[in-house]
Amino acid sequence: MSDKQENGTAPVANVDDAAGFMAAARAFRQQKEAEAAAAAAAAPSDGFGDQFDAVDGQDAAFGGQADAFDGQNGAFNGQADALGSLNGAVNGQSAFDPCVDDFCPEAKQTDVDVKPQKDDLLEPAEEPIQPAPEAPGAPSTAPSAGQDEDREHKTTFKSWGAPEVRDKPAARVRRVILKGLPSSWRVPAKVLSLVHGGAVENIHISAAGNATVHFCEPEACKAFYDLYPNGIFLDREKGLSVFVEIGNDVDVASSQLLHNLSIGASRVVRAVGVSENISMGQLHKISTSSNRKVERILDDYVVAEWARNVRTVHFRFCSIDDAVRFRGMITRDPDWEHCNVQYAVDPCEVATGVHD
Numbered sequence: 001m002s003d004k005q006e007n008g009t010a011p012v013a014n015v016d017d018a019a020g021f022m023a024a025a026r027a028f029r030q031q032k033e034a035e036a037a038a039a040a041a042a043a044p045s046d047g048f049g050d051q052f053d054a055v056d057g058q059d060a061a062f063g064g065q066a067d068a069f070d071g072q073n074g075a076f077n078g079q080a081d082a083l084g085s086l087n088g089a090v091n092g093q094s095a096f097d098p099c100v101d102d103f104c105p106e107a108k109q110t111d112v113d114v115k116p117q118k119d120d121l122l123e124p125a126e127e128p129i130q131p132a133p134e135a136p137g138a139p140s141t142a143p144s145a146g147q148d149e150d151r152e153h154k155t156t157f158k159s160w161g162a163p164e165v166r167d168k169p170a171a172r173v174r175r176v177i178l179k180g181l182p183s184s185w186r187v188p189a190k191v192l193s194l195v196h197g198g199a200v201e202n203i204h205i206s207a208a209g210n211a212t213v214h215f216c217e218p219e220a221c222k223a224f225y226d227l228y229p230n231g232i233f234l235d236r237e238k239g240l241s242v243f244v245e246i247g248n249d250v251d252v253a254s255s256q257l258l259h260n261l262s263i264g265a266s267r268v269v270r271a272v273g274v275s276e277n278i279s280m281g282q283l284h285k286i287s288t289s290s291n292r293k294v295e296r297i298l299d300d301y302v303v304a305e306w307a308r309n310v311r312t313v314h315f316r317f318c319s320i321d322d323a324v325r326f327r328g329m330i331t332r333d334p335d336w337e338h339c340n341v342q343y344a345v346d347p348c349e350v351a352t353g354v355h356d
Contacts, residue, residue: 267323272341
């Protein structure tokens, strides 16, 4: 028996010998059990059970580690050989370069994560940008408040612009209604003989015996209505009369009517120098064509020293529009090119009472 066996210690076993290794493990276990028993006798009685259980767990784990030690020993020898070759390579590189990777003290730097302070996160306040001053003599391209922009050839524009000022007055009532006309008075010639005080735009007679007359001016309409509050007597002996009423709604003057009045048009067309070969029937046919309505036709002969039997014909229409279209037609007709065709004064405008 060797000295170590005499001293009570387990002999050193060869790791290549499995039997010797297991004997060493058992001896090591017995030594640990003896040491644990001595420690348990010296420790308080309360912790003895827990320490004994812990020693048993360590022994069981040591037995499993002893079985796996043989396999790990072979792998360790291979890793040791690889570590030796790696050491040689590092030593060779260090001979040429004293600073290898991060082993150089001068090249080693400490990475410190410097977080920005709260004050550093605040951006400096930007100063407001002031517009550049314009040159004293530079013209301004933006439209001023009093100058409207040109929107005729633009797809988009900044504003609708101020509306144009309307030079014409507001629309007012321009019509009167004659109600209760006898059957013998339901013709335009007799109804217009009752109207006076202003030029007439048009007249319409309904089948119920009501005639609607549109004046050209609202003042003439109001004056005519105020003149007959009790109606117009047609025949006092027979007790025939008509009632005069004014319209409830306003009558807007159309642009066509305003244009016709601006050129002096009326519902009466006068033709001077009409050929004597044209009969009254032909005059009536010409004037009533194209659904034009005629009040009456007056044919006059004027005898003068400077001319013989100058024939003048007055065409009185029921509306200014029919008169304008008729005049435009005969002025382009070769048979009427020798005639002087003009507008005449409306008899209702110059009359002050019942007239022909």
